Amino acid sequence: MANVKGAAVNRNAVDEGKAADWVPGSERQTAVDPMKMFHELPREKQFITGSEAARESMRRANIDIAIAYPITPQSESMQQAGYLYDEGYIKEYYRGEEEIGTFSAISGASRAGVRSLTATSGPGLMRGLEAISSWPGARTPIIMLNMCRVINTPLAIQPDNIEMSFMLNTGILMLHAENQQDFYDYPLAAIMASEQVDVTLPAVVSTDGFFVTHARGPVSITPEEYKLPPRDGWRSAVPAMDNENPPARLSRDAPIQKSNFISYHMHSSWQQEVFAAVGRSAKYFDKYLGGLVEVVNPGADDFIIASGCAVSQAREAVRQEGEKGRKVGLVKVKTIRPFPTEEILEAVKDAKRILIPEFNQAGWLHKEVCSVLYGRCKAIIKDGPRVFGGMTMPTEMILEWLEEFRKEVK
Amino acid sequence: MLIQDNLFLTRSNPSGLGGTQFLYRVKNYGLSAISGPQEEISMIHWEVEVIKFSNPETAEYEVCHSTELADKTLKFYTDKSLNEFLQKAFQYFEELGSLEKILPQES
Numbered sequence: 001m002a003n004v005k006g007a008a009v010n011r012n013a014v015d016e017g018k019a020a021d022w023v024p025g026s027e028r029q030t031a032v033d034p035m036k037m038f039h040e041l042p043r044e045k046q047f048i049t050g051s052e053a054a055r056e057s058m059r060r061a062n063i064d065i066a067i068a069y070p071i072t073p074q075s076e077s078m079q080q081a082g083y084l085y086d087e088g089y090i091k092e093y094y095r096g097e098e099e100i101g102t103f104s105a106i107s108g109a110s111r112a113g114v115r116s117l118t119a120t121s122g123p124g125l126m127r128g129l130e131a132i133s134s135w136p137g138a139r140t141p142i143i144m145l146n147m148c149r150v151i152n153t154p155l156a157i158q159p160d161n162i163e164m165s166f167m168l169n170t171g172i173l174m175l176h177a178e179n180q181q182d183f184y185d186y187p188l189a190a191i192m193a194s195e196q197v198d199v200t201l202p203a204v205v206s207t208d209g210f211f212v213t214h215a216r217g218p219v220s221i222t223p224e225e226y227k228l229p230p231r232d233g234w235r236s237a238v239p240a241m242d243n244e245n246p247p248a249r250l251s252r253d254a255p256i257q258k259s260n261f262i263s264y265h266m267h268s269s270w271q272q273e274v275f276a277a278v279g280r281s282a283k284y285f286d287k288y289l290g291g292l293v294e295v296v297n298p299g300a301d302d303f304i305i306a307s308g309c310a311v312s313q314a315r316e317a318v319r320q321e322g323e324k325g326r327k328v329g330l331v332k333v334k335t336i337r338p339f340p341t342e343e344i345l346e347a348v349k350d351a352k353r354i355l356i357p358e359f360n361q362a363g364w365l366h367k368e369v370c371s372v373l374y375g376r377c378k379a380i381i382k383d384g385p386r387v388f389g390g391m392t393m394p395t396e397m398i399l400e401w402l403e404e405f406r407k408e409v410k
Numbered sequence: 411m412l413i414q415d416n417l418f419l420t421r422s423n424p425s426g427l428g429g430t431q432f433l434y435r436v437k438n439y440g441l442s443a444i445s446g447p448q449e450e451i452s453m454i455h456w457e458v459e460v461i462k463f464s465n466p467e468t469a470e471y472e473v474c475h476s477t478e479l480a481d482k483t484l485k486f487y488t489d490k491s492l493n494e495f496l497q498k499a500f501q502y503f504e505e506l507g508s509l510e511k512i513l514p515q516e517s
Binding site for chain 2: 045046047049051052076159179208210211212213214215216217218309312313315316319320323387392393394395396397
């Protein structure tokens with residue numbers, strides 16, 4: 001029996017029905033500098049689904065372990081991850097028993113110092129939120145793919161990104177992918193930012209389920225023979241743990257959990273450090289993604305601020321307004337955490353009207369934008385249009401809102 | 411991947427249903443090809459309309475079911491089969507465009 005050459009775990013090629021001289025895909029790849037991967041390597045354009053884009057991203061991400069529990073619309077992507085495991089691009093992969101177990105297990109893997117990936121959708125994320133909320137404080141640079149879906153009754157499996165609002169104040173890094181291209185690029189950038197020694201935080205890349213994951217779009221991808229450099233678990237805000245020989249009783253009697261003034265003070269400091277680390281991640285996203293925001297038509301009177309696939313609909317509305325000779329600006333918010341406060345302020349400093357279309361009932365992006373622009377911008381901000389529960393947002397809807405807005409605010 | 415010849419515009423499906431629309435243009439006619447989301451990847455297909463542009467410079471158009479190419483919405487299940495149709499359609503639109511130039515002179 002031949003062991004898999006070069007694999008970090010004891011996979012047995014012959015037992016898996018492979019040739020004795022089988023070499024895992026990741027061992028045939030060359031690790032490259034992230035900046036080279038993001039900005040210099042040649043790219044080939046493919047027309048693939050968001051789930052397939054996620055697969056190609058994972059193929060190049062040098063992932064040590066993936067753990068997930070299936071839920072629509074995430075299942076398609078993690079099925080693709082199964083193919084990557086079979087091909088040897090992911091070293092270890094298994095299905096957790098449910099989301100709390102999955103997200104707890106992935107935390108243990110990340111604490112051990114290996115690059116760890118999981119994925120979920122709406123209700124699955126809500127079920128596992130207790131574990132997810134513990135990741136930032138544990139300083140585990142886990143990467144999670146989140147294919148947004150309705151969470152509330154009546155049951156639906158359509159896109160609605162309300163679940164993102166539940167993660168806003170956990171200390172997790174949050175990116176919102178507009179389309180299939182972003183769902184290829186953002187996970188790679190998120191991994192590298194989250195593993196920086198002055199960051200060491202988990203990151204979630206969300207996209208709107210079905211509209212992106214189950215539809216094809218143009219995606220420019222780098223050659224598959226290149227991958228990200230591996231995670232160095234010792235180069236981290238909290239060093240990796242040898243789980244075979246843990247240094248102490250891990251959490252139950254940690255000083256931070258004793259009920260006295262010192263422990264509260266320690267906890268407070270710890271949280272402050274987590275949120276400071278979120279802020280420090282901005283410089284990495286800035287260089288990896290070419291900015292935390294994308295601005296179209298700077299200097300316009302009318303602006304649309306959006307994230308996720310609301311950007312795509314807004315982009316088309318901006319184009320159609322341009323055909324009619326009207327200049328409408330667009331701010332695409334790439335990173336929700338860190339929130340690009342100064343970048344948005346700079347983009348809309350001369351705007352008169354700001355529209356914020358969203359795929360959720362709560363209008364969490366509207367609240368975020370209002371909280372940072374309050375008192376610092378003269379524009380009137382309108383919260384809408386909003387669609388939710390799987391509703392669509394036709395371009396005409398945004399155009400009608402713009403027209404009404406212009407009548408309301410001269 | 412679909413051929414890029416005569417590609418006038420690529421955009422997200424403006425209906426808001428997700429997916430991508432390719433607009434092809436040859437003179438005043440063209441094709442709209444939309445690939446939308448499906449519950450299974452294997453079910454993904456192209457929905458194609460013959461269209462007539464209503465403005466020489468913008469992407470405004472109306473669905474046209476009165477040409478010899480198609481009197482209904484067409485479905486294609488592979489890029490290859492759609493690309494073959496596109497090539498034939500481009501040639502047809504060239505001829506149609508030329509004929510339409512002649513027609514007003516005859517009347």
